[in-house]
Amino acid sequence: MRFEFATVPRIIFGRGACGEIGALVAGLGRRALVVTGRNVRRAEPLLELLRKAGVQAQVFPVAGEPTTDDIARGVDAARGAATDCVVAFGGGSAIDAAKATAAMLTNPGDVLDYLEVIGRGQTLAWPSLPCIAVPTTAGTGAEATRNAVLASPTARVKASLRSPYLLPHIAVIDPALTDDLPPDLTATTGLDALTQLIEPYVSIRANPMTDPLCVDGMRRAAHALRRAVDHGARDTAARDDMALASLFGGIALANAGLGAVHGFAAPIGGMFHAPHGAVCAALLPLVMETNIRALRERAADHLALRRYEEVARILTGVPTATAEDAVRWTRELVSALPVPSLRACGVTVSDIPTVVAAAAKASSMKANPLPLTTAELTGILQAACA
Numbered sequence: 210m211r212f213e214f215a216t217v218p219r220i221i222f223g224r225g226a227c228g229e230i231g232a233l234v235a236g237l238g239r240r241a242l243v244v245t246g247r248n249v250r251r252a253e254p255l256l257e258l259l260r261k262a263g264v265q266a267q268v269f270p271v272a273g274e275p276t277t278d279d280i281a282r283g284v285d286a287a288r289g290a291a292t293d294c295v296v297a298f299g300g301g302s303a304i305d306a307a308k309a310t311a312a313m314l315t316n317p318g319d320v321l322d323y324l325e326v327i328g329r330g331q332t333l334a335w336p337s338l339p340c341i342a343v344p345t346t347a348g349t350g351a352e353a354t355r356n357a358v359l360a361s362p363t364a365r366v367k368a369s370l371r372s373p374y375l376l377p378h379i380a381v382i383d384p385a386l387t388d389d390l391p392p393d394l395t396a397t398t399g400l401d402a403l404t405q406l407i408e409p410y411v412s413i414r415a416n417p418m419t420d421p422l423c424v425d426g427m428r429r430a431a432h433a434l435r436r437a438v439d440h441g442a443r444d445t446a447a448r449d450d451m452a453l454a455s456l457f458g459g460i461a462l463a464n465a466g467l468g469a470v471h472g473f474a475a476p477i478g479g480m481f482h483a484p485h486g487a488v489c490a491a492l493l494p495l496v497m498e499t500n501i502r503a504l505r506e507r508a509a510d511h512l513a514l515r516r517y518e519e520v521a522r523i524l525t526g527v528p529t530a531t532a533e534d535a536v537r538w539t540r541e542l543v544s545a546l547p548v549p550s551l552r553a554c555g556v557t558v559s560d561i562p563t564v565v566a567a568a569a570k571a572s573s574m575k576a577n578p579l580p581l582t583t584a585e586l587t588g589i590l591q592a593a594c595a
Contacts, residue, residue: 237378405461472571
């Protein structure tokens with residue numbers, strides 16, 4: 210047995226935790242680059258806390274999923290403001306943009322020098338500028354991951370900047386920031402969180418430190434996701450559970466990897482305007498079904514098959530549930546929630562060969578329970594586009 214485990218040095222979780230942000234940032238620097246999502250006004254309470262703490266803030270909004278060009282602009286903005294720390298306030302896109310910007314502020318060259326798949330894949334040599342991540346959605350777990358997912362408009366693919374230096378210095382998770390998320394965003398981000406708990410649990414890199422996080426996170430998400438979608442701010446316990454499940458998923462994927470769902474998500478996200486959570490939702494039951502079938506046919510004694518059975522028991526609450534029951538439960542959940550299909554995101558049957566070829570090269574695919582054939586990968590997308 211050999212594994213590595215690394216996570217954020219300091220995690221602060223709880224309702225009201227965002228109120229501590231002024232003192233936390235002031236402890237790291239006096240000139241902060243605040244990376245936000247498209248709606249800068251949502252960050253105004255945080256900016257006021259920074260002002261009261263004597264921290265000058267340069268706001269840098271990221272309109273959508275971050276691109277390599279966004280990171281170059283972020284670095285220029287930070288250097289122009291003599292930034293000495295970075296604060297991320299938003300969903301996974303804002304957090305990934307902040308982490309990548311913080312890394313490129315201390316490492317020489319261009320982001321493509323370090324990017325996987327489409328870049329030169331060099332190792333970051335120097336620790337990032339101090340970074341605090343404050344998530345406002347419950348899905349990506351980016352506040353606890355050691356990578357930043359960036360899109361390349363020219364290559365039409367998403368790839369990761371990956372290093373332990375990408376871990377934020379502090380993660381502040383305040384579930385109250387997710388209370389006002391609309392049902393569709395709650396659903397897509399929540400299904401991303403669920404995927405990022407199931408995939409590390411059945412991954413070939415699963416380990417004794419990530420397993421308990423995955424089990425507890427799956428159990429919380431199974432009970433809380435529909436409630437969070439249906440009841441919004443009225444069910445704060447559900448929001449709290451989803452925020453914690455998302456955090457656990459981020460820690461798990463950072464240390465145990467993912468699988469074919471995210472192997473597909475990288476090229477699809479780069480080629481189409483497809484919400485990451487919607488892609489995960491469309492593919493999760495199909496990938497689970499294909500993995501289980503392939504395991505039964507080619508590796509019947511594989512540990513992952515027994516883990517899928519445990520996933521079924523966790524999700525359904527039925528002690529005798531089978532692996533196939535996990536697929537049925539997940540498919541029913543996706544059908545019940547307001548998430549767009551792959552076809553609604555613009556993916557067509559004619560795109561399948563290109564997506565399959567790109568997905569086969571994705572880093573996430575390497576941790577899938579077993580290698581899937583081109584025919585199996587093609588079958589997953591054909592079913593998703595039907």
